Amino acid sequence: MTFDKARVLLRAEAIEKSFRGSTVLDGISMDVHAGEVIALIGPSGAGKSTFLRCLNYLEQPTSGHLSLDGEPVFADPLKPSKSELLSLRRRVGMVFQAFNLFPHLSVMENVTMAQRLNGRRAKDEAEEYALKLLSQVGSRRRPRPAPPSVPAANNNASPSRERSPRTRRSCCSMNRPRRWTPRSATTF
Secondary structure: OOOOEEEEEEEEEEEEEEEEOOEEEEEEEEEEEEEEEOOOOOOOOOOOHHHHHOOOOOOOOEEEEEEEEEEEEOOOOOOOHHHHHHHHHEEEEEEOOOOOOOOOOOHHHHHHHHHHHOOOOHHHHHHHHHHHHHHHHOOOOOOOHHHHHHHHHHHHHHHHHHOOOOOOOOEEEEEEOOOOOOOOEEEE
């Protein structure tokens, strides 16, 4: 996807989050344009991960609004419906800081899980797409073994990166990805 300054894909407005009376996020606003890569930079404990989790409501913000492609995500951001949450999570993926694979599943099963659970692809189509993605990160040669038998370089990082963002998401937040070049940075 090419960078498109005219198209605001994700807009976070005045996002706030408090835990037990302590404010962690205080009115954070940000626009992400189509094709844009943004880095959130700051010290440990500054709220970067909390902000990313708020973008797909793994943490519900105390206040604020999200919109995707100019449309509000929720009718009431403080009381999102299950269908609104599902719709958001189908469009906004997240790769976690400790992006572990499910140890009881093969690499292929880990990579295809989101595609199948979201109803995006049948098993055969998901596996074909997964092989294509795994070849891009150098893991195609061993997609079937369970994660512990995969070489360390491919054990968690590559397949888990493919598990979330490659299910045709509109955008994806990644906590400490290994390979990317930000076009802009936001300091916390």
